[in-house]
Amino acid sequence: MALDLGAWSAAHLQQVERALDGWVCASAPVSLEHGAPAELIAAMRYAVLDGGKRLRPLLVLAAWESVSAELVDWAGAGASDRGPYEAALRAACAVELIHAYSLVHDDMPCMDNDVLRRGKPTVHVKFGEAGALLAGDALQALAFELLTPEAGMPAAQQARLCSLLARAAGSAGMAGGQAIDLASVGVALTEDQLRQMHRLKTGALLQASVMMGAALGEISDAAQRGLQDYGAAIGLAFQVVDDILDVTADSVTLGKTAGKDASHDKPTYVSVLGLERSAAYAQKLLAQALLALRQSGLHQTQTLQGLAAMVVNRVS
Amino acid sequence: MALDLGAWSAAHLQQVERALDGWVCASAPVSLEHGAPAELIAAMRYAVLDGGKRLRPLLVLAAWESVSAELVDWAGAGASDRGPYEAALRAACAVELIHAYSLVHDDMPCMDNDVLRRGKPTVHVKFGEAGALLAGDALQALAFELLTPEAGMPAAQQARLCSLLARAAGSAGMAGGQAIDLASVGVALTEDQLRQMHRLKTGALLQASVMMGAALGEISDAAQRGLQDYGAAIGLAFQVVDDILDVTADSVTLGKTAGKDASHDKPTYVSVLGLERSAAYAQKLLAQALLALRQSGLHQTQTLQGLAAMVVNRVS
Numbered sequence: 001m002a003l004d005l006g007a008w009s010a011a012h013l014q015q016v017e018r019a020l021d022g023w024v025c026a027s028a029p030v031s032l033e034h035g036a037p038a039e040l041i042a043a044m045r046y047a048v049l050d051g052g053k054r055l056r057p058l059l060v061l062a063a064w065e066s067v068s069a070e071l072v073d074w075a076g077a078g079a080s081d082r083g084p085y086e087a088a089l090r091a092a093c094a095v096e097l098i099h100a101y102s103l104v105h106d107d108m109p110c111m112d113n114d115v116l117r118r119g120k121p122t123v124h125v126k127f128g129e130a131g132a133l134l135a136g137d138a139l140q141a142l143a144f145e146l147l148t149p150e151a152g153m154p155a156a157q158q159a160r161l162c163s164l165l166a167r168a169a170g171s172a173g174m175a176g177g178q179a180i181d182l183a184s185v186g187v188a189l190t191e192d193q194l195r196q197m198h199r200l201k202t203g204a205l206l207q208a209s210v211m212m213g214a215a216l217g218e219i220s221d222a223a224q225r226g227l228q229d230y231g232a233a234i235g236l237a238f239q240v241v242d243d244i245l246d247v248t249a250d251s252v253t254l255g256k257t258a259g260k261d262a263s264h265d266k267p268t269y270v271s272v273l274g275l276e277r278s279a280a281y282a283q284k285l286l287a288q289a290l291l292a293l294r295q296s297g298l299h300q301t302q303t304l305q306g307l308a309a310m311v312v313n314r315v316s
Numbered sequence: 317m318a319l320d321l322g323a324w325s326a327a328h329l330q331q332v333e334r335a336l337d338g339w340v341c342a343s344a345p346v347s348l349e350h351g352a353p354a355e356l357i358a359a360m361r362y363a364v365l366d367g368g369k370r371l372r373p374l375l376v377l378a379a380w381e382s383v384s385a386e387l388v389d390w391a392g393a394g395a396s397d398r399g400p401y402e403a404a405l406r407a408a409c410a411v412e413l414i415h416a417y418s419l420v421h422d423d424m425p426c427m428d429n430d431v432l433r434r435g436k437p438t439v440h441v442k443f444g445e446a447g448a449l450l451a452g453d454a455l456q457a458l459a460f461e462l463l464t465p466e467a468g469m470p471a472a473q474q475a476r477l478c479s480l481l482a483r484a485a486g487s488a489g490m491a492g493g494q495a496i497d498l499a500s501v502g503v504a505l506t507e508d509q510l511r512q513m514h515r516l517k518t519g520a521l522l523q524a525s526v527m528m529g530a531a532l533g534e535i536s537d538a539a540q541r542g543l544q545d546y547g548a549a550i551g552l553a554f555q556v557v558d559d560i561l562d563v564t565a566d567s568v569t570l571g572k573t574a575g576k577d578a579s580h581d582k583p584t585y586v587s588v589l590g591l592e593r594s595a596a597y598a599q600k601l602l603a604q605a606l607l608a609l610r611q612s613g614l615h616q617t618q619t620l621q622g623l624a625a626m627v628v629n630r631v632s
Contacts, residue, residue, distance in 0.1 A: 040487050040495035105453060110445035129426035130498050134491050137421060141486030144460045148479030155471035162478050163464030170457030171356050175450050179356035182446050
């Protein structure tokens with residue numbers, strides 16, 4: 001049976017949205033004697049809810065599906081048999097919280113100074129700079145909180161998920177890539193240097209999404225390697241396409257400011273390779289991702305295949 | 317034998333400093349093709365090393381000692397028998413990294429806008445605002461990374477430590493307290509509201525330090541409750557004394573800007589209770605902390621007793 005990626009995504013996204021909503025609210029202090037934590041929670045909710053493609057949660061869930069012994073319609077399952085699905089949802093939402101916090105901090109005046117995100121004013125525009133700083137900090141902590149004892153998964157899995165997420169978020173991952181990005185304004189990078197920057201800045205968390213989904217099951221070394229290569233390829237492809245869209249799409253379609261890389265004098269795949277070669281490179285990475293899945297020996301990779309194609313062929 | 321708290325602290329602090337140094341460096345990306353991650357690591361090191369009383373790591377280690385079956389001279393032990401001590405050191409350093417990141421972000425212009433910390437220019441003065449933002453973000457991630465699989469402790473312990481740390485750092489802990497603090501500038505708080513703010517802002521992480529140390533051993537419910545009450549009392553006492561020192565000490569002694577709470581029109585224990593009643597309240601909290609230790613049924617609480625007295629009777 002052919003995969004209906006749209007239906008698959010819609011069913012899981014509904015669960016992801018509901019879970020994010022519940023968990024961000026649940027992070028409020030028990031006693032709210034005055035308004036400030038309520039304001040913090042409001043900023044966190046604003047940063048996380050009603051927006052985004054949720055690519056990372058979908059990758060977690062699809063990777064988990066690929067290593068699961070049997071296919072179960074988890075998104076449609078009743079509350080009573082949701083044990084393993086809740087664990088996967090927690091992993092999916094944890095990655096999304098890290099992604100959301102990084103956007104909040106990236107948009108701040110001392111970083112990209114952006115006022116538009118997902119078609120709405122950015123968090124610091126709406127809640128002030130201090131509010132945005134704290135909301136981002138609290139979202140990062142909440143991501144790790146989601147993965148701990150209440151998660152209903154074996155402790156070894158919790159620890160493994162925390163480890164994957166922490167490494168992908170930190171100085172050897174996303175934050176490190178951001179630092180290279182900051183230092184690269186107005187600098188002519190080689191293609192290798194650009195790849196290194198993006199591997200850290202966006203690739204690390206996308207790859208971690210895949211590996212966190214895989215960590216929810218038991219897999220062979222070959223499957224582990226296959227998913228790792230798949231994650232690396234789509235992580236890079238995502239950024240190449242982002243760079244292409246930054247010059248070819250408009251702000252309304254993107255829901256964020258278009259053309260900002262060029263106006264900030266940042267090196268991009270388009271500035272280094274040109275448009276045509278960038279598009280060809282994205283297709284080459286898609287082929288690499290699909291090959292890695294075939295070599296993984298895993299049988300249920302339809303959804304991962306579909307997500308890879310979606311990453312490369314998206315228009316916003 | 318009477319406890320020599322100075323010698324105990326000196327021995328452990330040497331290990332903590334060495335461990336922090338090693339772990340912050342180890343967080344660098346493997347391939348440093350250009351300078352930016354090096355700059356990020358430099359900012360992280362600047363924020364963490366050569367400064368601070370390291371109260372939180374000492375609380376972790378003292379609490380661990382209190383629940384350990386036998387007293388071992390871990391700080392003096394050779395590398396080969398350091399397994400459990402390394403686990404405790406990781407917990408100790410993880411808490412310190414969260415504390416260090418919070419100081420970096422608190423000092424930023426959009427928060428307290430402070431230029432002096434531990435007698436040195438603050439991180440954003442030295443590395444720019446974006447550098448400080450990223451260094452803080454990366455330090456938070458590193459804290460959780462320290463607690464994961466390589467830590468050489470059972471997975472259930474890792475998960476428990478991550479949970480305690482994440483809750484204490486997030487919106488129901490430190491970040492939530494910061495948000496109340498921000499919203500309280502120029503607002504007249506009751507003593508109850510002030511206590512609630514400080515329970516979250518500084519108390520949560522100090523209490524978590526004690527509970528993380530305790531989580532490294534097996535303890536009774538009574539001991540658990542006793543250490544929880546001890547942690548709550550010294551957490552609050554720390555802040556009361558901080559508020560007292562803010563008006564009675566000078567910037568050189570404190571290593572940070574004195575009198576800034578009053579100049580920022582922030583509510584403090586001194587502004588709410590006055591100096592004399594604040595000092596009496598700190599002593600009352602010390603008595604509560606010592607009583608909680610006696611009620612815990614734990615035998616090796618000398619160091620925790622000494623640290624409580626140090627918190628209340630410190631002059632900087």
